[in-house]
Amino acid sequence: MKKNKLGLLTAFLLAFGVIFMAADHIEAPAVQGTSADITDFYAFEGDSDKIVFVANTQGLLSPAASPDASFDENVLTEFNIDTDGDAVEDLIIHAIPRDGVMYFFGPTAATGNTGLSGTVAANSDVTIVDITPYGSTANIGTNGDISVFAGPRDDPFFMDFARYGEIIGGMATAFNDPGADTFAGTNVMSIVIEVPKSMIGGTGNINTWVETKTR
Amino acid sequence: MNNFCKTLIKTFIFCGFIFQICSCENNASIAKETPKSEKADSFSRDDYAAYLQPGERNDIAKQKEEYTFWEKKLEKTPGQYPYLLKMATASNSLFGLTGEVKYLVDANDHLEKANLMINNSSAGSLRSLARCYITQHRFKDAHAALKKAEELGEKLEETNKMLFDVNMELGNFDLAKSYLDKIEKKSSFDHLIRRSKWEDHVGKLDRAIVFMESALENAVRQKNQSFMMWSYTNLADYYGHAGRIEDSYNHYLKALSIDPHDAYAMKGIAWIQYSHNKDAERAKEILNNLVQRDATPDYLLLLAEIEDYEGNEVAKQKLLDQYLTLTSKPEYGVMYNKYRIQLLAEEKGDYKQAQQIAQQEIDMRPTPQSYDLLAWSQFLSGEKEGALNIIAEHVAGKSYEPELLYHAAEIYKANNLNKKVADIKPELIESVYELGPAIGKKIQAL
Amino acid sequence: MKYIKILSLVFLAAFTLQNCSDDEDNTPTLPDFSGTFTTADQMGRPAINTVLVTDGRKDAFNTTVPSQQGAAFASDFATRLSTLSPTLATDDDRNLLGLNATEFGGVLATDVLTVSLDGTTTFFDGTNVLTGRNLSDDVITTELTLIFGGEDGSEIPTLSDDNVDANDKAFLTVFPYLAEPF
Structure with missing residues (x-):
């Protein structure tokens, strides 16, 4: 039976409407998850009576991609500070962006906000700073002795990450000498806060870690 | 990701004004409806004329710059596989922005090479590769990559979402559903759009729309422009299926107001002008x-x-x-197998090649859609009994897509199963817009 | 630059927005941050999850509170260390800190960064160990040395140092300390 015998000739192109209306487009957008991925965490003495905390996210940003990089408003960054050695946070610092501004809350007691879920410590002391746009001088927000920053920076991390991957994957047995810094010439989104030691225990040792929490 | 960032800035400017108004009115929703029906011309060219000349776009140049940056770094240090991944991301964006398939091939090559260099030991890189395979309709390859990622377990939830997508394509619907159920955050955008797809698959278009609308709300709340784009255009498609043509039209326009260059939304408007208007x-x-x-x-x-x-x-x-x-x-x-099969059989009379490709599709993914293509090309070649057998065994009751129902109806008719034709006909009449004016006539004649 | 202009437009919009919702007495009100936030990722010491958590448990490690990580992951870490490194294969094999795989795994499993409020802060500077983490600390080489270096730190030299020893841009001596972006 020939198609023209069926008289369906014009009918068949019908299906092409369906092309436009269905099937292919449902291909889901790429699974996300990078904006909450912590690339690095630093804690060190800045001014002699202060400690600096740094949380970096969104690694391997090229200079071209950096102007468009932004903090995700649904990601809360939480610095945890344990002052009595039980690996349970006693103090927290929260950082959360909104409309181009990074809001820092604390350091404040972790009461009610320990563990894996919680709310923004919005009732505690706030230090705010305009998120520094790429290409601008760093905006620094202060509140008493606290200083804060948020924006793109050079990624301070250095490592031959690729060679490490090859070794773990069983494709190489030794590092190269010299190695290549995978992160050379790339940027990262940084959140930095410097606080007086007196606000986080004063003396002795603290244990600290950073979390990203999403809503 | 870069794509998203890029549109983010653009759209923030665009939306800044809207956000402002909404905030003063204490109205959280930015998705305001403009009642189109009040206009004299419901689908006026003025609505989209600006998008016919959307102006210069710097996103393509930016992605090329991004690509070159990593390419140069890779030249200097050829072992750095993360740079291959970055190049693939840029290529993938360029494919999306230009439609030029060479970029997709480039992304594929870089992703395969990167995964090889680390012996498939990174779940994230495997997911990127799987995604590229999905775009190319290489669903079995995508599935294999995702199963490796599943074992590695880094961000298993992301892998599970993609295993839902791929199993839907492969026709493993029960398995797909089990992955859907594994997604923990039921209110997340990623879960809502997949739940929507599932409801559509089981023929519950109303529920599919409800879930997609929730996904849109979620995207708006997150201020995620690429998710908003995606939800607007997919909702527009669904509204079209549901016969809500003006809603469909308005949602394509909303997508275009975010990204004036979006070709998919423009194509949707073209379809409305043709099929409805x-x-x-x-x-x-x-x-x-x-x-x-x-x-x-x-x-x-x-x-x-x-x-x-x-x-x-x-x-x-x-x-x-x-x-x-x-x-x-x-x-x-x-x-483009699907459309090639139909063209070869319907327009070129090349039934042999059409059936060959249809068989290839079935081997790759034994879905009702693939079997329909074989049945349809057999039917057109005159094998009406063979076509009927395939429909009975692999299509009937397994899919609610209007196109498949229409094919089934023609095949039933040729086999003198008039009762079956009569059963399907009312549903087909409801789908005339989706199937287009040409087939509309054929449905009436069934 | 163009982008700066664009961004400042964004901020302008943002501030106008805020003004709209300001109280009458003009004290700036905080945005609405309500809602429950759940842990997506966490980190104490660098690269611990990448290096020491076995396949299939990385997600769990990221969402186990540090006070419970020891109980949940110490034995895993010990096994992983002894498989990964011939220099920690048996209980008698010890690293530069004098710890065998079990002991070292036990230390690392609780993934917090200890910071001294009294003395030098450094990941490792030849004298002080794990009293913080500076931007310039070569943390990867330190960790590799502790895993592959054996008792004197030099048993498997090809795996004990990635041979990238410093950042490619100088850090600042003042806040925010990190160098300007490229």
Whole structure:
């Protein structure tokens, strides 16, 4: 039976409407998850009576991609500070962006906000700073002795990450000498806060870690 | 990701004003409806004329700059596989922005190479590769990559989402559902859109729309422009399925207000002009405009249908030949199998090749859709009993897609199963907009 | 630059927005940050999850509170260390800190960064160990040395140092300390 015998000739192109209306487009957008991925965490003495905390996210940003990089408003960054050695946070610092501004809350007691879920410590002391746009001088927000920053920076991390991957994957047995810094010439989104030691225990040792929490 | 960032800034400016107004009115929703029905011309060219000349776009140049940056770094330090991944991301964006398939091939090559260098030991890199395979309709390859990622377990939830997508494509619907159920955050965008897809699959379009609307709300709340774009256009498609043409039209326009360059939304408007508004000239104007600025072959096919509708056989055949030549390029692989099968059988009388490709599709993914293509090409070649057997065994009751139902109806009719035809007909009549004016006539004649 | 202009437009919009919702007395009100936030990722010491958590448990490690990580992951870490490194294969094999795989795994499993409020802060500077983490600390080489270096730190030299020893841009001596972006 020939198609023209069926008289369906014009009918068949019908299906092409369906092309436009269905099937292919449902291909889901790429699974996300990078904006909450912590690339690095630093804690060190800045001014002699202060400690600096740094949380970096969104690694391997090229200079071209950096102007468009932004903090995700649904990601809360939480610095945890344990002052009595039980690996349970006693103090927290929260950082959360909104409309181009990074809001820092604390350091404040972790009461009610320990563990894996919680709310923004919005009732505690706030230090705010305009998120520094790429290409601008760093905006620094202060509140008493606290200083804060948020924006793109050079990624301070250095490592031959690729060679490490090859070794773990069983494709190489030794590092190269010299190695290549995978992160050379790339940027990262940084959140930095410097606080007086007196606000986080004063003396002795603290244990600290950073979390990203999403809503 | 970069894509998202890029549109983010653009759209923030665009939306800044809207956000402002909304905030003063204490109204959280930015998705305001403009009642189109009050206009004299419901689908006025003025609504989208600006998007026919959307102006210069710097996103393509930016992605090329991004690509070059990593390419240069890789030249200096060839072992750095993360740079291959970055290049693939840029290439993938360029494919999306230009429709040029060479970028997709490039992304594929870089992703395969990167995964090889680390012996498939990174779940994230495997997911990127799987995603690229999905775009190319290489669903079995995508599945294999995702199963490896599943074992590694880094961000298992992301892998599970993609395993839902791929199993849906492969026709493993029960398995797909089990992955859907594993997604923990039920209110997340990623879960809502997949739940929506599932509801559509089981024929519950109303519920599919509800979930997609929730996904849109979620995207708006997150201020995630790429998710908003995605939800607007997918909702527009669903509204079209549901016969809510004005809602559909308005949502394509909303997508275009976020990204004036979005070709998919423009194509949707062209379809409305043609299928609903019966204005072939306006539809052709849009499609010819898209052909100028986007290499995706699909527009040629819709143009061919419109030429057919207008009775321009020569113009139609020319467009179809153009389409067939373009989509036979090896770079497209199996991406356009479905349409090639139909064209070969319906227009070129090449039943043998059509059935060959249909069999290949079935081997790759034994879905009702693939079996339908085989049944349809058999039917057109005159094997009406064989076609009926395939429909009975692999299609009937397994899919609610209007196109498949229509094919089934024609096959039932040829086999004198008039009761079955009568059962399907009312549903088909409801789907006339989706199937287009040409088939509308055929449905009436069933 | 163009982008700066664009961004400042964004901020302008943002501030106008805020003004709209300001109280009458003009004290700036905080945005609405309500809602429950759940842990997506966490980190104490660098690269611990990448290096020491076995396949299939990385997600769990990221969402186990540090006070419970020891109980949940110490034995895993010990096994992983002894498989990964011939220099920690048996209980008698010890690293530069004098710890065998079990002991070292036990230390690392609780993934917190200890910071001294009294003395030098450094990941490792030849004298002080794990009293913080500076931007310039070569933390990867330190960790590799502790895993592959054996008792004197030099048993498997080809795996004990990635041979990238410093950042490619100088850090600032003042806040915010990190160098300007490229």
